[in-house]
Amino acid sequence: MTAVKICGIRDAAGFDAAAEAGAEMVGFVFYPPSPRAVTPAEAAALSARLEGGPLRVGLFVDPTDAELEAVLAVVPLGLIQLHGAESVARCAEIRARFGVPVMKAVGIAAPEDLEALAAYAPVVDRFLLDAKPPAGASLPGGNAAAFDWRLTAGRVIPRPWLLAGGLTPETVAEAIRQSGAAGVDVSSGVERARGVKDPGRIREFVGAARHIICRQ
Secondary structure, three states: OOEEEEEOOOOHHHHHHHHHHOOOEEEEEOOOOOOOEOOHHHHHHHHOOOOOOOEEEEEEOOOOHHHHHHHHOOOOOOEEEEOOOOOHHHHHHHHHHHOOOEEEEEEEOOHHHHHHHHHHHHHOOEEEEEEOOOOOOOOOOOOOOOOOHHHHOOOOOOOOEEEOOOOOOOOHHHHHHHHOOOEEEEOHHHEEEOOEEOHHHHHHHHHHHHHHHHHO
16 A cells, blocks of 8 residues: 655645655645745644544644754654655664654655765655755755656666655656556645645545556
């Protein structure tokens, strides 16, 4: 079974739709410049809507220990997503200090970008392979940009991984076919406006991902 992650959840409608559709993960963005950012209190309130359900993932960009502590004190995160320029040593430090699994986002544009995975593999639990931000982009992710999905086809990725970047309900099946991904992550592709999730699009995305997996 593939892993489907709906990232950038900011309201009850989006959270409920992701849970009801059967997404394995929901992502809360703790990066204030993002239009999808939430406060620890807001994420805690959304998470409390359902006992159990999707794994709660916290997205951080080069976080300090204090920032991580503030979130973990109130939000039951099952995975810390590091989406900045965190070094191998910093990833290892966060994982050891907080005792929460870590997923490192790695920007991909060319085959050589995949070479960075080997160094991070011993200190993280998952990878998120995302498109490198377009020139001039102000955010490290969520830019509706995709990389060439064929770059990962047949490649041995040293940890479980999710494919991200420019995915939509219309493209996710082909992305899975071309990339060989066992998991997918979407944010802007299921929004009706920037930072506002569309429950219908969430259901369509999960259904499209499930459909291709059932056919394989």
